[in-house]
Amino acid sequence: MAVPTYATPLERIWHYAYIAICAAIFFFLIAPIVVIIPLSFNAEPYFTFTDKMLEFDPEGYSMRWYDSLLTFGMTAPDGPRDLSWWGDAWANAKWVQAAKNSIIIGVFSTILATVLGTLAALGLSRPEMPFRRAIMAILISPMIVPLIITATGMFFFYSNPCELLTLFGLDPQCGRLAGTYLGVIFAHATLGIPFVIITVTATLVGFDQSLNRAAASLGASPRRTFFRVTMPLILPGVISGALFAFVTSFDEVVAVLFIAGPDQQTIPRQMWNGIREQISPAILAVATLLVVFSIALLTTVELLRRRSERIRGVTPH
């Protein structure tokens, strides 16, 4: 992006103005995420930089909001920090419970979405797949349909999943899915599936089908071909799809608000309640932890993408 030698003075000015504009937009993109990190160490319950913080006075900073994440909801938060204190935090602290729930729901919905989504992506990328375009459109639609509509539909369906069978003249009795872990896992898997489909089909675009035929002609069974030839090549795409699905679940609040019971309190739901009722800097501490988490995920995905491009010999972009 150097200025060409034949540029007129006006073009030179415009060039530097352009760089400045881009810098400002990058600032707009990143500043809101960065600014909450120092604010989460605020010693006062304010959402702005206090004078002490600006003077870099150590007294202006504290870990109290991180501490409150552990103590909030504990039966005996003030005791000595021995093994039983930590046991109490593990068993009772609200944010710890929320984190546990988020991880359980995230992991299982990711497994479900990744297994079903990868199989479907394999089928969809075969040239003989019938109704390819229409089916693809249906499978991607959970990403497009407004979340509130999805959540509303699921709310009615999951409250009484057997109601559907009455259409066929049956009158079965079965439990509710709403308010159960299984219900939330199903809902989150549904929302994560489009991401798996998109990333895995993108990986399969560069996939050489003759490799499969070569394996078959050398006597490998379809299963062996899949695990020894196809899978290693598409694995980076599968993993990034899984990470997308996990993040979707980990960040999802609308469906949880509608179908989860009091037991399925997740981190986003706890944050939502915290923001709506009385926002405290403890929310910023959670937000900071989540930012660190997303940096880790982003790094993983970037490394995977580069690896995938290297294996498949696709030039980047």
Place this chain on the structure above:
Amino acid sequence: MANAALDPHAAIATTASGAPDRLTTADGRPLVRALARSQSKARRRAFLLVAPLLAFILITFVVPIGQMLQRSFHNDGFSANMPQISAWFAETPAGTVPDDAAWTALAADLTASAEARSIGVVGTRINYDLAGSRSLFTSTGRKVRRGIEPPYRDALLEMDEDWGDPQLWSAMRGASSAVTGNFYLAAVDRTRDEAGKIVQVEENRRIYVTLFWRTFWLSGLITALTFVLGFPIAHLLATLPMRKSNLLMILVLLPFWTSLLVRTTSWMVLLQQQGVINDILVWLGIIGDGQRLQMIYNQTGTIIAMTHILLPFMILPLYSVMRTINPSYVRAARSLGATSWTAFRRIYFPQTLPGLGAGAMLVFILAVGYYITPALVGGSSGQLISNMIAMHMTDTLNWSMAAALAALLLGAVLALYWLYDRLVGVDNLKLG
């Protein structure tokens, strides 16, 4: 057959079998049928791979939404619990003054419904169309349980003179059939008058059309803003050398990967009256301490936060298209005497249109259905149609109304999605 005859292998089969139009495989089956069989087998295999997921999505996603939308035109809260008066409405034309038969039927239904303790459901159903009428049903229900004597007209009017209100009778007529289009009428601020004609509701109750317009207008504005902010960035990333652009790309991808709630929270923190931006403005002396700007809990908050959140969805498709644009076209234009502005406008910009279209449609589709961000930072003037659906679901419990609004929103989104699929293709969606 003509094509098969050109195939050298087929030619061998032809000589072997001796019949030019009946090609066979080595084991003697007709080639056409063998090919068709192997193709249908391949199709079946491909479909079987997709089938589990398709079934899962149909059961957990498509059917639930269909079931929910059914509520938008089907509500039997009144008709199922008030069968006799519903039958009377079915027999008489709209606008008929209730006769003795009607009053008798009404009294019988009210008594039965009060005994069955379903009068609340009935009242709720009428309340959707005529605000304040739920208490009329419940209080009358309490009274008829103590007994009601003919003549029923006088008895009911004695209990509450509102029973003579023509608007009430018109509302009951509307609710008397389980299948109704009234919720859709209400969703576009229309109602039926006593004679059954479709009219606009009173001026102070027209909210939905305004809200739909606001949703589309704000989504359009946000799309335009993401374009204005995203275009320079995408262009910079596409023209920089790979190593630098990969580094800067992280600044785009980090917000994309960061939790939506985290980003919304940061904007709440930044934009508050006692927040960082106002503090900086006061410190710089641009505004006085007493004139801190109200940038949140209104439309401004929704616009700023949503633009920030949706910006990566504009940058990524634009970037992937701009990467493929050959820079020599612009250089050629310059060498032929075009100014840099003309070269940009006539040569470069038209080539970015596919990416621009993809990004703009994606941002618009996502913005139209946004719920969380407007709910948290929108105040009352920054609410979108999704928030109204949520309100009817959780606060007023008018589920049929929520379903009707959802159906209209879904229709708009699916139309855009169809257009997106035709123009861009869903399989061209890229994430990062």
